[in-house]
Amino acid sequence: MSLVDLIAQADERGLAASGLACLDRCVPLLGGDDEVLRPLWSSLADGGADGDAWGERLAKARAELDSADASADADTSADSDPVVGPDPAPGSGSGAKSETEAAVSDESRAAALARRMLATAPDDPCASALRVWADACSAAALQIHRLLDVAADGDGPLVAAELRRQVAVLELLAGRGAGGLRPALEVSTEGRRVLRAVVSRRARGRS
Template identity: 90%
Template sequence: MSLVDLIARADERGLAASGLACLDRCVPLLGGDDEVLRPLWSSLADGGADGDAWGERLAKARAELDCADPSADTVPGFGPDPAPGSGSGAETETEAETEAAVSDEDRAAALARRMLATAPGDPGASALRAWADACSAAALQIHRLLDVAADGDGPLVAAERRRQVAVLELLAGRGAGGLRPALEVSTEGRRVLRAVVSRRARGRS
């Protein structure tokens, strides 16, 4: 089954786990430690994302990662295209220069921050599905930005897609029992991304 189909068929716990797993794998971009989102995983094990604990722990994670504003929706280099005829050539050139000055790491970090900022604090199925879908796309884009391949789906992107599918299949097949192996899948991906981020940082030094 495709990733799109799995998200469309997932229940509330599966959707919450899918979005959370995408975010968890990208924590190295936010400067967080490996345990910062563990309380949210515990919330899913205890009763899903519809309890008070989810909202409280989400707020704490935002505070710890300095991402407390859930209305944040600005991603450097990923702003909306200007309407035709709405700007001068000078403005377009300035925007292009600004976008060029933003590194791939900055864009990836902004996408990860938005995943956390837009997580529904008091979610229903529709809110979770929209968030899970957005997190899936953002996580794939993050891995695309940091991939060694020049274009297309390189090894990082392909591995991230496999992990997203694995998490959704685990929750679909095992329910709450799939949370632990889903967390293990996410942990593996986080270690890979942390190594990629460290390697790119060394390359710039």
Template identity: 90%
Template sequence: MSLVDLIARADERGLAASGLACLDRCVPLLGGDDEVLRPLWSSLADGGADGDAWGERLAKARAELDCADPSADTVPGLGPDPAPGSGSGAETETEAETEGAVSDEDRAAALARRMLATAPGDPCASALRAWADACSAAALQIHRLLDVAADGDGPLVAAERRRQVAVLELLAGRGAGGLRPALEVSTEGRRVLRAVVSRRARGRS
């Protein structure tokens, strides 16, 4: 089943886990430690994203990562979110104009920050589905920006797509029991991205 179909069929817990996993893998771009989103995973295990704990823990994560503005909806040098599962977006005039001023790392970090900023604090199924869609597209775009391949599905993008599919399949097949292995999938991806970010930083020094 395609990534788009999996998101379309996911229940509220699966949608929340999908969006959260995308964000969790991109935490290295926000300067956060590996445990900063763990309370949100715990809230999904305790009662899903519809409980009060989700909103409270989301607000805490935003404060810790200095991302408290839920209205953040623009990214320097990038147009609107690409379609879920596409991993690429059309270059806009704004992107072309700012290409020299905004680095790929800056664009990737801004996309990650927008994922956290736009997470629904009082979520319903429709809000979670929109967020999961946007997180899927943003995470793929982030990996495309940082990939060694010039365009298309380079190794980072292909691996990120596989992880997104794996998380959704785990939640669809196991329900709450799929959260732990989904977190493990996300942790693996976060380690990969952290290594990529570190390698690119060393290359600039």
């Protein structure tokens, strides 16, 4: 079954898990701790996308990630202060600078997409709101991986792996219900580790 069909047929728990898994894999872009979204996973295990528990834990996760993101932005700003000096001679590294600026731009766009996933998570997780969110998170997560992929055509290994993970999470929830949450979390954790490694490698390449 296609990803679109799986989202269309998912129940509330499956939709919440799908959107949450996409966001969880992108936490490295927000400077967050790996466990920051674990309480939201727990709320799905405890009683599905229950409004009170989900809303409270979502608000806490937003506060923690907003704080982490603000700290990361401040560090980046401090590290990128220009050094005053003579203009470089033509051809002396200007191409490398352009490549670096392009890489930073891609990461900024990816981070903005991740922040939007967090911001648009429904506080009151009814099925209609969760379906819109899950669909938007699916598209955003694929775009994030496309921006960070090494393949110039945008259909490289990161994108393909993210698509497989999205399908796997929805299939697990559809087939096992609440019993699919733990393996779905494991799938998401693996993807988060991959993305964290990609972000670290890109940072080292600019240093």
